[in-house]
Amino acid sequence: MSEAIAEAPWRHIEVEPLAPSLGAVVRGVDLAAPTTAQLEEIKAAWAQHLVLTFPEQTLDREAHKAFGRAFGTLHVHPLNHARGGDAEILVVKTDADSKYTAGDAWHTDVTCDAVPPLGSALYITEVPPSGGGDTLFANMYLAWETLSESLQAFLSDKFAVHDGALPYVGAYGVSPPEGSNYPRNRHPIAPRHPVTGKRLLYVNSGFTTHIEGLKREESRAILDLLFRHIERNPRFQCRVRWQPGTLTLWDNRCTQHHALWDYYPERRYGERVSILGDAAPSL
Numbered sequence: 001m002s003e004a005i006a007e008a009p010w011r012h013i014e015v016e017p018l019a020p021s022l023g024a025v026v027r028g029v030d031l032a033a034p035t036t037a038q039l040e041e042i043k044a045a046w047a048q049h050l051v052l053t054f055p056e057q058t059l060d061r062e063a064h065k066a067f068g069r070a071f072g073t074l075h076v077h078p079l080n081h082a083r084g085g086d087a088e089i090l091v092v093k094t095d096a097d098s099k100y101t102a103g104d105a106w107h108t109d110v111t112c113d114a115v116p117p118l119g120s121a122l123y124i125t126e127v128p129p130s131g132g133g134d135t136l137f138a139n140m141y142l143a144w145e146t147l148s149e150s151l152q153a154f155l156s157d158k159f160a161v162h163d164g165a166l167p168y169v170g171a172y173g174v175s176p177p178e179g180s181n182y183p184r185n186r187h188p189i190a191p192r193h194p195v196t197g198k199r200l201l202y203v204n205s206g207f208t209t210h211i212e213g214l215k216r217e218e219s220r221a222i223l224d225l226l227f228r229h230i231e232r233n234p235r236f237q238c239r240v241r242w243q244p245g246t247l248t249l250w251d252n253r254c255t256q257h258h259a260l261w262d263y264y265p266e267r268r269y270g271e272r273v274s275i276l277g278d279a280a281p282s283l
């Protein structure tokens with residue numbers, strides 16, 4: 001645990017680290033009615049731990065959205081055109097009829113957007129009765145820092161393309177609204193976090209199609225190497241075990257996550273809000 005984490009003077013919430021590299025459990029706050037002082041401490045704890053999980057919450061949609069709005073404007077997911085309902089809520093529902101589950105691979109959310117969401121808050125209300133359905137998170141600062149200096153030097157000025165059609169059409173089979181395409185944008189491979197200024201690894205197996213300026217097979221080989229680096233390093237990771245009423249808030253700029261679908265044919269249900277970013281990822 002870093003000194004900063006050990007010394008944090010929490011006076012209005014309780015914060016217990018989940019793993020050395022990222023993640024903390026936060027108690028002692030009702031997210032339906034947090035005080036200003038609690039929100040300030042939640043923001044500070046979020047900056048330190050990147051992923052915060054709040055057990056035993058009771059939130060209706062409006063309270064969930066109000067909590068998300070404490071961090072910025074809510075994002076409208078590109079898939080919500082096909083789903084109807086509340087445009088600011090992404091329903092995460094998996095049951096015996098599901099052909100896929102949202103987020104069942106390492107990724108961060110909606111990096112196809114020019115300005116991807118800065119964070120997401122997922123509120124789970126139903127968990128599989130026999131267990132499972134955990135979510136793994138990984139720290140992308142550490143993923144960058146643990147690459148060799150030579151590879152960092154090679155990647156540090158490169159850009160990669162993130163295409164919404166890859167997951168939304170390729171994996172989920174949902175066409176974009178008639179006459180339009182899903183967002184497709186280029187982002188640096190090692191941008192700096194807009195708040196901390198620290199570099200991080202920003203390739204996304206869910207959305208990244210290729211690295212610009214390389215031959216196709218070179219780009220594929222390097223992306224696969226980077227994706228494996230993220231997937232295979234428990235040292236960067238923590239694991240969130242959900243209960244009905246757990247809300248988890250993650251920094252979408254410097255973490256990735258993988259929702260484990262190990263509970264078929266059982267059911268899991270939750271709703272997510274995401275918060276609009278304030279700047280495109282930049283060097």
Ligand code: SIN
Pocket residue numbers: 092102103104109120122134135257258259260272
């Ligand atoms: C997601 O936002 O990718 C889904 C995460 C989860 O269901 O745990």
